[in-house]
Amino acid sequence: MAVKRSKSKAGRRILAAGAGLATVGALVAAMPAGASQDAADAAAGGTNGKGWGRMVDVQLLSFNDLHGNLEPPAGSSARLTRIKEDGTTETINNVGGAEYLATHLEQARAGHRYSITAAAGDMIGASPLLSGIFHDEPTIEALNEMKLDVSSVGNHEFDEGARELSRIQNGGCHPVEGCFEEGKTFEGANFPYLAANVTDEKSGKPLLDPTFIWEKDGVRIGFIGVTLEGTANIVAADGIKGLKFGDEVETINKYAKVLERKGVKSIVALLHEGGMPASGAYNYDCDTPGAGAGISGPIVDIAKNVTPQVDALVTGHTHQAYACTIPDPSGKPRTVTSAASFGRLYTDTTLTYDRRTKDIVRTAVASANHVVTRDVEEHGAIHDLIERWNVLAAPIANRPVGHIGETIENPTDAGVYEKPLGNLIADAQLAGLSPADKGGAQLALMNPGGVRAPLTKRDGGVVTYRDAYTVQPFTNMMTSVDLTGAQLVTALRQQVSGANLASPKILQVSKNFTYTLDLTKAGADRIVADSVRLNGEPLDPSKTYRVAMNEFLTGGGDGFPALASGSNKLVGASDLDVFIDYLTANSSAAQPLKAPATDRIKIVR
Missing domain, CATH: 3.90.780.10 (5'-Nucleotidase, C-terminal domain)
Incomplete structure (x- = not known):
């Protein structure tokens, strides 16, 4: 039942490493090389003769649980809580919306030669009407415009079954309703969905690529994508017959070794499972010691048992906001993040990459969540995309x-x-x-x-x-x-x-x-x-x-x-x-x- 992504799709920015089913493509992260980055590279330990320093700051932008929220969410779905400097909390209203998320991501990338955008699942499924009645084709188009590089699957990617997920990845018109726009065929996702722990029960092969390797100027970051082991308990059974959802820790540890054998030592896990911080405020410091502090839930035990080969975990599923450190099995702190849901936040993580060791300098990792405000200019392409699909939806909507x-x-x-x-x-x-x-x-x-x-x-x-x-x-x-x-x-x-x-x-x-x-x-x-x-x-x-x-x-x-x-x-x-x-x-x-x-x-x- 293994589903293979199309290798012929134009514009793919992929170098995917599978277990026995590797899909190889090319990635060109076309980011301008600023003078400030050159100076920082030189100051970090000289260059390799090409103007590149030994220590490189790689920007990782991430989000999760978008759930097809293209238009700005409303009511409680458009709110966040923030802790103010005096320790009290305040409510932030009117946040989120794909056209604003795209602008924030674009602005965040400015000046960063090395920037990756990743997601931790549930990009589609349980979506508002604008995306849902078109089987989430509009959301995939929007994510392509956002230049998403890679995402793990989440449980909601399976809402319409494995076959539909294959169409979402590879493109093609809906098998029942056909093409929604005359003369246009849905092209599918320009980014790979990773499903390392979703396997065919008979063959044992992953449903989709288990890993992805991002590469630029010799800097290589590997990604492993998994959904929660309990996915089968929270989606309709008919669409996932013949599939097995494996243990998150075992799967991540297995593919970390696969990536290491391929010479990739800097690894990020995209995991659609999460935790519950002690505070609902997006800027809560869950590393603060004391009674009632910290984070609980499934992600804690997972993070404590995932191999130290993995340098950071981007998580989701619980719709919570956090940027914490949880010790790995060796006791060393490791960043674990989640950006709430519905495109209200994005996480900006700095991974300092050592060209000599080809690994992340763990002590230099810094991460924070940022609010997707609506006081920025709407992203033109996504604004037009929303208007186009709204015209099609209007008679029903x-x-x-x-x-x-x-x-x-x-x-x-x-x-x-x-x-x-x-x-x-x-x-x-x-x-x-x-x-x-x-x-x-x-x-x-x-x-x-x-x-x-x-x-x-x-x-x-x-x-x-x-x-x-x-x-x-x-x-x-x-x-x-x-x-x-x-x-x-x-x-x-x-x-x-x-x-x-x-x-x-x-x-x-x-x-x-x-x-x-x-x-x-x-x-x-x-x-x-x-x-x-x-x-x-x-x-x-x-x-x-x-x-x-x-x-x-x-x-x-x-x-x-x-x-x-x-x-x-x-x-x-x-x-x-x-x-x-x-x-x-x-x-x-x-x-x-x-x-x-x-x-x-x-x-x-």
Whole structure:
């Protein structure tokens, strides 16, 4: 099932090193050589006869989890928190947008002879309408314009399956919908997607190139790209049949040796897995000692076990912002970064390369996150690209589907478990699947990761198809299944145990379903079993209930195997159609919808 990238694509800037399937191309990083760089090179230890000094500063610009956010995000998705000099925090609004990210990257590169731009996955998938309805072709075009050099795959690159990911990489018109623009064929990504730990179960070969080597003037930096080992648990199973997602540490360590054998000693891992810093502020110093300081989550153990051959880790997945150091297995500090999500930040890391040893001087690595403000000039090519695709999307995107009286938020702050928009969506799913001929559902459960953006009030509160799609972009089919009361309690306990022990995934529930989450306890015990109520009545462990869920949850996704044990499955409309039908039926200009109360999950702290 191995997918090979096209080698004939014009403009490829690639020198990819695979294990038994190396794809070789050429890279020309056309950056002007400034006099200031020449002087710095000379001061760092002389030259090699060509005007190049021994010590070279290589700029690594990186970002992650763009999720097709071409247009500037809105509401909470367009905010960041910053720590001020006096220690207090402030909110920064109106950040992000591809045309501004591109300008910031362009400005950051100015004056740097050696500059690489890399990403840590989820560039596409769960995208707003402008990109999503065109199967993310617009986002790939924008990333090409941004001169992205390389990216790892993330779990969302697999939302439409391995075959579609192959098309995204290599180009070609969509197999069902064809070409979206007359006379134009989608050319695919000009950068390589790396998938070192995604292999064919039968052959063991990587789905895509496992590594990439950037080279300029004899300076060589190797990249290894992996997604999280648990990808199979958080994407639809049908699209990844026959694929295996391997251990992140084992894979990175394996390919670090492969790169070393090729003479590449400077190595960066692009890893779509991350952590949770103690503060949500983008400029928080997670190396500060003290109680409650630092960073937690899967990235900590991964970073501590990845071979010291790797000089830096660019991470993602958790949508958090951090630029930390975590000790490698030898105890030496190593930079680990993440640039939040949606193009709100980019990371600028300086890697000091020693021409004599061909390695990074680890003590000289410096890294910081920078805000993508909107006070810079829009990048012309991407601005035009957005306008072009908006014209194509307009007939669908601008159709009114409902009215809201206020912005209905989907807060992503750590510790916010019940969300107004999650409640609204669960109510919509219950309403859509409660009729006997639609499934007879008695309650609805919604996975929090399936809610992608707030429902923002604008234009007098009119909600368009574009707005609804931005909130619910997966178009998962809805289902109704039979589950016993005992199975439902087990599923609730799986929110805070098993695969979700370290990072709880709290299901959003319909208005007739309540329970207590006791955070003073540990693991599954956090769910107080006798507090679970349906329509005010205690849940009967032996009784069967009809439950509405999307197919992702019905398949046990997000670490909920108990939900996969349901029976008498009935498939209904898509989650997006159910949401739109609810908005249309329950709102008007005279009576717009308001945010539901968050009183369904009682939190004990």
